[in-house]
Amino acid sequence: MPLISGRIQTLLQDPQATKVLATADKLGSPHIILDSTITSNEQGQIIYLELIETSQTNVNLVNSIWFKRKVAIQLSGTGEVYLIKGYPVYSIISGPLFEHYYKLCAARNPEFDLSTVWVIEPDEVSEDTYEARKSKERAEHPLVMHLDRLAK
């Protein structure tokens, strides 16, 4: 059963959904970008299209694929938020798949000069709304709360 399916897969295909990609550099310094074009492929892998060869995100993704470090994607639509963590597994810079996405980018905006097609293999997926996180906290850490919350 792929980690990415159902509602999450639908959100990944929705250009109106909010999609944030978080990466870290070689020293662990974080960096995030907002990119509504993040999507997924038929294998349930996430596709990120990097338009700037020397961007901080691209450099960070290079280090992630080299040293097997996770990146994170937060995905949100109306009333729902998901957190996906995974590993970059392919950095595609040539060949038929690259050409497919190169044309797709150019169709979106003729100025777009695609640098790299990043394929990210999901490793963890969780619901990330406040309600979901709070519910998990209550279940796993029942002693962690302010008492006035329990007052009559």
Added chain:
Amino acid sequence: MMCAVSFQASGQTSELTLQEVLEKYNDVSPFVIIKSDITRRSFVYTDRALQALDKDKHQYQQRVLIGSNGDEHAAVPVSLLLRDGTSIIAMPSPGARNPYVVDRIDGKLYITDQGRVVEEVEYWYKPHYYDQFTSSGKPMWQVASARPQRLDIDPNSHCHFWSGGNGCKFCNINANSTRSHKERNMEKQLKAQDVYETVKEALKQPGAFTNLKMSSGSILSGQEIFDDEVDMYIEMLQAAGDNFKERKFPSTLVASAFNERQLAKIYENTGLMTYTSDIEIPNEALFAWICKGKHKEVGYREWKRRIIAAVDIFGAGNVSSGIVGGCEMAKPHGIKDEDEALKIVLEEAEDFASQGVSMVHCVWVPMQGSAFHNQVTPSLEYYVQLAKGLSGIRQKYRLNIDMDNYRKCGNHPDTDLDRGIGGATFQCH
């Protein structure tokens, strides 16, 4: 840091294995380490892997200056690409002592070592223009070859330094071009019209190329040495350049060490943006032995001076010089100790960098047809330290290597490493 070889009780030396090197240098891209070792040790294909070659999709023959142009009767993939986009510029070597094996497992291609999977690989794809012909009937793949993101045009595959046995000892250029001419009727010299038409066709493929590179064997003739080579490049670069709407376009020339007048002439009359002249062996005494013709006709110091002088014309970050990494240890006159060799190479690289020139290395492959075909390359650890050292020098001098990076060329483990530190964010002087 001590490098490369450890001594066993028997007194024999033992190199670190790939796995040991990966563990020891865990701050270095494993893809770069694997690439270096595959190039160094070479590889072979299983029948299963060869069956995965699709002649409609993949490259199996290619015009190259050094190496082999392939054999149309025994289709073998031109080369390999790793998952992170790292190119491997290597081909199977019949004489390899301990080659890796490319195998097909569960529908995917892997490089394996002693039966163990090392990494997934992919064959190089064939660009759309490859099977087309120019108006003169020339197959376009014989006019321009293609690396994964680079268009290569080598207008003259005959080197005059070979006359009288003065060719560089690591190189097989004339042996390769003579064989290809004899067996496959591949011409050694290209025509400008063929170049124009091939580039025109290549540019029709969206996103296929990020750079155009030209290189050739040296031509010594002319009023002054290399004048005819300069004129040939101008003609060819103009023919290629006629296809671009802007006068200057991302391009590299890998050529003889031209003097300032010749460099200015090329720069002013073509769309060329960057220039490389390889010092090959960064040591005067070894250069005199290994690159005998170059030393005799120009000399190490003058060759180096001319490369540095090119910075005034092309700008810092737009001039590089290549070395055949490890060839400085060739027998019998090469440096015997790896630590000593590394020190000498990196000191000379730093001298270049301090004057605006990046030094880049390829992994020495003792090729058939070269004088050094029976030699043995240094250890894998030597190459890891060499790549780290050269990349570190560029960081120190804030030299940008966009002109020769992982995507532009793919033959330099050291510039592959720059990709992981945001190489292009360095400012030029």
